[in-house]
Amino acid sequence: MTSFYRLSALSAITLSAALSMTAGLAIAGEKVSADQILNALQPKKPLTRGLSAGPQADPAVEAKQIRFVDTLRNRKTRSLSLGEREEIAEIAATKPKIDLEIQFDYNSADISKSSMPAAQELGKALSNSTLKGSTFVVAGHTDAVGSEPYNQELSERRADTIKRFLTEQYGINGADLVTVGYGESKPKDTGTPTDPANRRVQVVNMETKTASK
Template sequence: MTRSFSLSLLTIGATLSMTAGLALAGSDTVSSDQILNALKPKSATRGLSLGAQVDPAVTAREAAKEATILNKLRNRQTRSLSLGERQEIAEIAANKPKLDLEIHFDYNSANISKGATRAVQELGKALSDASLKGSTFVLSGHTDAVGGEAYNQDLSERRADTIKKYLVEQYGLNGSNLVTVGYGKSRPKDANAPFDPANRRVQVVNMDTETAAQ
């Protein structure tokens, strides 16, 4: 079975404990504006207007904890992350602005296919936008359930690394602000259909607007 990512986009924005999703079904081109809108931090005003109570002291402690974890992971080799560290990233990312890019890769490879280059270019344009300056992004690789656990874990890590390398080399992004992680087949987008190609993706998460390396 061809192990490639199909091109589509699912965007999910998070504000405090509130989340909202937008699916661009049938779209064969993902624009940098769409990516940018998905990754922009959401205003806390919406959450407050819905009655959410925010303790500034708690928020500050959580932000400091997140920054400590992210700083520990900067410039780490993707395959060096432990299961516990991957879990920490997932917990922090849960309520952050994020999107899933399903990008074609060559068969049994981490090489981006020619047909998917434009999607990665649009991602590069979006992450280069001034409005996202100061952000740390997590690039997480995911696969479907076809194949063994070790195989998929390695493949997901290599594909996340490929996207990071492209963004650094082609768009001059600071590699220290791109944290890569692989989840193999452990976190399918559709848990009810683990073999679905939609589970093959690279997820991009804006972890914070004040955690970038100086």
Template structure:
């Protein structure tokens, strides 16, 4: 084989290895959630009245939910009582929601650079006109590593960080975002409370049309 052919073959092998490595990195980092995925998850469910099939509206329950949300809007995260946090969780049970794997620096409320695409997708989704008029809960959760008091505070700071990001970067009204922290009390996987999967931000569309106009 001539020197020219050997050099050409070597370049081809090197290029092939580089492309293979690039493809592997793309697949490894392809875990981000898209704006459309968030948007679809947070869309309110169709509501029907009367005897037709589908979710039914109970006006008294709806009125109670709206009244409660009005009392917690514009409140500081740490001002919420345990009872209020539990009521938020109860109302959120049947609401459109999504868990986002937004990671933060260790023992910190700073969003990791690798999680910024997810935070950006969230901002784009909440800016969509189809979601206008809703109040959103931004709930911070931690794993079970560490003490209860520390994790509670950390989850609150992380929820506040997401709210600030959405307000500063996307101009979303702060009054439309209610932040709450649950610490390690509501793991995504109760059978593995220390698993990193429990470190997440949950966004819930409370769908009560109490947001600022």
């Protein structure tokens, strides 16, 4: 198992097997700034009344989603059931999101020195007042090299590492960061499960503000 995750801002992410999502802006293999991350994670603006742009969100469905996300606050990553992980994926599919290229030390959950700037830019973005109170999912993914149990555990550890970094270094409220691991189960490149592009940690703005707490 090689040692890095790949995160890239998505403009089209497909919910293939429930978390290879659609929509975004793609930043891959280049230095990403806090502003780019901030723009990708901005909550969707409500449509002006009278404008038609497809089906509108069902308030009852949104309320149910908010209640579900609230149950995830302060949960340990490994405590999430398969059903809960899939439900997170389904909700996250339509939310603002970004993948950043973050590498980890070999066979480890420690952020590599070369990837620390990207992690720092993420911390700056999530500290911005315009995102205050939002709940973010930090989802770990691996490629298919190695066993499924190993990859599942590694994806969880790496998601936990990002959460710990954000809370300790940037004072992000831990209850606003939901970590989940998907191992090799949701590749970005479904045609090539072993492709390095599948090694990534995705950050999703679930758009549940403090009003929901």
